[in-house]
Amino acid sequence: MAYTYSHEHRVRYRECDPMGVVYHTHYLDVFEVGRTEAMRHAGVRYRDLEAEGIIMPVVEVEVQYHGPAYYDDLLVVDVHFGQMPAVRVPIDYTVHRAGETDTLVTGHTTLCFMDAEQRRPTRPPDRVREAFAPLLDA
Amino acid sequence: MAYTYSHEHRVRYRECDPMGVVYHTHYLDVFEVGRTEAMRHAGVRYRDLEAEGIIMPVVEVEVQYHGPAYYDDLLVVDVHFGQMPAVRVPIDYTVHRAGETDTLVTGHTTLCFMDAEQRRPTRPPDRVREAFAPLLDA
Amino acid sequence: MAYTYSHEHRVRYRECDPMGVVYHTHYLDVFEVGRTEAMRHAGVRYRDLEAEGIIMPVVEVEVQYHGPAYYDDLLVVDVHFGQMPAVRVPIDYTVHRAGETDTLVTGHTTLCFMDAEQRRPTRPPDRVREAFAPLLDA
Amino acid sequence: MAYTYSHEHRVRYRECDPMGVVYHTHYLDVFEVGRTEAMRHAGVRYRDLEAEGIIMPVVEVEVQYHGPAYYDDLLVVDVHFGQMPAVRVPIDYTVHRAGETDTLVTGHTTLCFMDAEQRRPTRPPDRVREAFAPLLDA
Numbered sequence: 001m002a003y004t005y006s007h008e009h010r011v012r013y014r015e016c017d018p019m020g021v022v023y024h025t026h027y028l029d030v031f032e033v034g035r036t037e038a039m040r041h042a043g044v045r046y047r048d049l050e051a052e053g054i055i056m057p058v059v060e061v062e063v064q065y066h067g068p069a070y071y072d073d074l075l076v077v078d079v080h081f082g083q084m085p086a087v088r089v090p091i092d093y094t095v096h097r098a099g100e101t102d103t104l105v106t107g108h109t110t111l112c113f114m115d116a117e118q119r120r121p122t123r124p125p126d127r128v129r130e131a132f133a134p135l136l137d138a
Numbered sequence: 139m140a141y142t143y144s145h146e147h148r149v150r151y152r153e154c155d156p157m158g159v160v161y162h163t164h165y166l167d168v169f170e171v172g173r174t175e176a177m178r179h180a181g182v183r184y185r186d187l188e189a190e191g192i193i194m195p196v197v198e199v200e201v202q203y204h205g206p207a208y209y210d211d212l213l214v215v216d217v218h219f220g221q222m223p224a225v226r227v228p229i230d231y232t233v234h235r236a237g238e239t240d241t242l243v244t245g246h247t248t249l250c251f252m253d254a255e256q257r258r259p260t261r262p263p264d265r266v267r268e269a270f271a272p273l274l275d276a
Numbered sequence: 277m278a279y280t281y282s283h284e285h286r287v288r289y290r291e292c293d294p295m296g297v298v299y300h301t302h303y304l305d306v307f308e309v310g311r312t313e314a315m316r317h318a319g320v321r322y323r324d325l326e327a328e329g330i331i332m333p334v335v336e337v338e339v340q341y342h343g344p345a346y347y348d349d350l351l352v353v354d355v356h357f358g359q360m361p362a363v364r365v366p367i368d369y370t371v372h373r374a375g376e377t378d379t380l381v382t383g384h385t386t387l388c389f390m391d392a393e394q395r396r397p398t399r400p401p402d403r404v405r406e407a408f409a410p411l412l413d414a
Numbered sequence: 415m416a417y418t419y420s421h422e423h424r425v426r427y428r429e430c431d432p433m434g435v436v437y438h439t440h441y442l443d444v445f446e447v448g449r450t451e452a453m454r455h456a457g458v459r460y461r462d463l464e465a466e467g468i469i470m471p472v473v474e475v476e477v478q479y480h481g482p483a484y485y486d487d488l489l490v491v492d493v494h495f496g497q498m499p500a501v502r503v504p505i506d507y508t509v510h511r512a513g514e515t516d517t518l519v520t521g522h523t524t525l526c527f528m529d530a531e532q533r534r535p536t537r538p539p540d541r542v543r544e545a546f547a548p549l550l551d552a
Contacts, residue, residue, distance in 0.1 A: 012312070013322070014305055017151060018158045018209060018464075019530075024472040025152065025442040029290055032439075036288070046289070047348040050432075058438040062476045071156060072323040116433075150450070151460070152443055156326075157392075162334040163304040167428055170301075174426070184427070185486040188294075196300040200338045210450075210461040254295075293427060294434045294485060301428065347432060 003081040003135035005038035008098065011073045021068035027105050028061060031093050034079040035109070043131040053116045054125065056089070060110040067104045074098040085124045085132055088112050141219040141273035143176035146236065149211045159206035165243050166199060169231050172217040173247070181269040191254045192263065194227070198248040205242045212236040223262045223270055226250055279357040279411035281314035284374065287349045297344035303381050304337060307369050310355040311385070319407040329392045330401065332365070336386040343380045350374040361400045361408055364388055417495040417549035419452035422512065425487045435482035441519050442475060445507050448493040449523070457545040467530045468539065470503070474524040481518045488512040499538045499546055502526050 009030045017023040036046055046056065069075055080092040093107040115122045147168045155161040174184055184194065207213055218230040231245040253260045285306045293299040312322055322332065345351055356368040369383040391398045423444045431437040450460055460470065483489055494506040507521040529536045 010309075012305070012309060013155060014161050014163060014308060016156045018154045018156065019469055019471065020156045021471075023152050024475065025439055025446075028439040028442070029288070032290060033286075033288060045348065050347075055433055057433065057435075057479065057482075059479050060477070061438065063474070065471065065473050068471075071326075072321065148447075150443070150447060152446060157331055157333065159333075162337065163301055163308075166301040166304070167426070170428060171424075171426060183486065188485075193295055195295065195297075195341065195344075197341050198339070199300065201336070203333065203335050206333075209464075210459065289431060290437050290439065292432045294430045294432065296432045299428050 001083070001136050003038070003042070003132065005034070005041055005079045007034035007037050007077045007079060009033065009075045009077060011069055011071055011075060013071060016071045019068075021070060024063070024065060027063055027065075027093075027095065027107060028109075030075070030077055030095070031061075031079075031091075031107055031109060034077040034093065035091055035111075038079040038081070042135055044128050049125075049128075050116070052125070054122065055114050055116045056111045057114060058109055059088070059112045061107070062109075063105060063107040065105055067102060069095070069097065069104050075104070081132065081136065084136060085113070085128055087121045087123055089124075139221070139274050141176070141180070141270065143172070143179055143217045145172035145175050145215045145217060147171065147213045147215060149207055149209055149213060151209060154209045157206075159208060162201070162203060165201055165203075165231075165233065165245060166247075168213070168215055168233070169199075169217075169229075169245055169247060172215040172231065173229055173249075176217040176219070180273055182266050187263070187266075188254070190263070192260065193252050193254045194249045195252060196247055197226070197250045199245070200247075201243060201245040203243055205240060207233070207235065207242050213242070219270065219274065222274060223251070223266055225259050225261055227262075277359070277412050279314070279318070279408065281310070281317055281355045283310035283313050283353045283355060285309065285351045285353060287345055287347055287351060289347060292347045295344075297346060300339070300341060303339055303341075303369075303371065303383060304385075306351070306353055306371070307337075307355075307367075307383055307385060310353040310369065311367055311387075314355040314357070318411055320404050325401075325404075326392070328401070330398065331390050331392045332387045333390060334385055335364070335388045337383070338385075339381060339383040341381055343378060345371070345373065345380050351380070357408065357412065360412060361389070361404055363397045363399055365400075415497070415550050417452070417456070417546065419448070419455055419493045421448035421451050421491045421493060423447065423489045423491060425483055425485055425489060427485060430485045433482075435484060438477070438479060441477055441479075441507075441509065441521060442523075444489070444491055444509070445475075445493075445505075445521055445523060448491040448507065449505055449525075452493040452495070456549055458542050463539075463542075464530070466539070468536065469528050469530045470525045471528060472523055473502070473526045475521070476523075477519060477521040479519055481516060483509070483511065483518050489518070495546065495550065498550060499527070499542055501535045501537055503538075 015026040095105040227249040233243040291302040371381040509519040
């Protein structure tokens with residue numbers, strides 16, 4: 001029971017440092033894009049959640065760097081939801097170069113559904129769970 | 139009639155690109171910090187303006203790059219207000235390495251006082267003009 | 277005689293500020309992506325130029341902000357080359373929301389072909405001019 | 415046996431997101447600045463290491479977000495070295511608002527001394543260990 005979405009990212013010049021490789025913080029930006037598109041693919045737009053008064057702050061991140069990515073590399077980010085979204089949403093990420101198998105980066109983030117007004121954790125709307133159900137069963 | 143404030147910025151690793159020099163966009167971030175501190179020095183905190191319902195979006199930027207800055211360089215950014223803040227606030231910037239005279243970067247930004255609610259241009263509060271008056275006369 | 281390439285950019289959360297709009301500096305990042313893809317479309321990969329010892333630093337930027345873009349907006353960036361690349365490469369940009377006609381942002385950058393070793397301006401390789409010729413004539 | 419260095423960081427507008435708080439990735443930038451200044455305070459400039467052919471890539475990061483920081487907040491980042499730098503350098507971070515005691519963010523990074531030419535892990539230069547010795551004993 002898991003939903004994995006693959007997102008592609010082209011490495012940009014501004015993301016590379018004097019070592020000639022992607023600076024470590026930028027993978028977190030790629031993770032944001034990957035999970036946003038994974039949610040959109042599931043039928044949940046984060047902008048709609050915000051309009052309903054729900055925000056999803058990141059409460060925890062972990063990243064391990066196994067190997068470098070270079071300028072203009074095409075990266076594939078696999079965004080992995082291993083369980084039904086609850087108050088907390090754990091997501092795993094693995095990054096490899098398109099057409100290669102070596103894992104360059106692995107990551108994990110925990111997001112939290114939160115009431116924007118009260119800034120308190122809250123359960124996800126039913127429609128989020130309904131959107132993820134068929135993908136997690138697949 | 140002018141007010142010039144000098145802000146120091148240490149170049150960070152994340153700001154440098156594979157050419158080994160500061161990537162061009164980061165100077166705009168340094169300009170933001172410089173003008174914020176110039177205003178604070180004048181007695182005006184931007185956070186207080188926001189709390190009063192006034193925002194100051196950037197409506198125009200120009201930057202010319204004359205020479206490279208390198209990792210760990212200590213840069214001096216001169217932030218120059220040439221006139222009393224009105225609806226529009228033009229600001230000029232020059233950047234040089236501490237202890238040297240060559241100008242590395244010159245820039246110009248135009249900010250605009252705006253009513254946050256209505257998103258319409260507005261005159262600056264009197265206390266902004268009062269804060270800048272003695273500095274501009276000096 | 278001009279070559280215009282259209283690039284799409286989805287606005288990301290990290291690009292938006294407390295005013296709820298795209299922070300002004302991020303358009304320069306979008307311009308970088310746009311011109312890189314415009315060059316790739318013309319048959320010139322910037323990474324290949326670097327491998328040949330040629331770099332293309334930005335020597336000048338100008339941006340005018342006419343209206344705000346919001347989180348998750350799909351933006352269209354038109355990247356416009358109005359002349360054959362020479363030592364200097366002027367490029368114009370206009371940004372609008374997909375499906376709308378209002379121009380949100382206009383920009384201009386000047387890049388410079390430079391010998392990476394000597395850090396001196398240089399003429400672009402013949403193959404760059406040959407790649408752009410049919411597009412500029414079209 | 416530990417060396418803790420305190421670094422101050424003023425929250426900038428570009429670091430804040432539509433929730434009005436510091437976007438989660440920017441703490442990693444603050445950590446970079448903090449450890450660079452902690453090393454400088456110990457007598458080790460990272461730029462000198464690079465000039466000697468040694469680089470220090472980040473191989474692992476972890477961050478926990480306990481509470482929000484707001485625009486213009488003055489943050490204190492405590493950078494904590496719990497052991498003598500070896501091939502791997504583990505560093506802990508805690509962030510709180512100046513004048514308050516609540517911990518907003520905790521983090522951990524592991525850096526690795528690496529031969530820049532061969533891209534292989536290497537032992538730190540003796541002078542690094544000599545520079546840290548008195549601070550760790552204190």
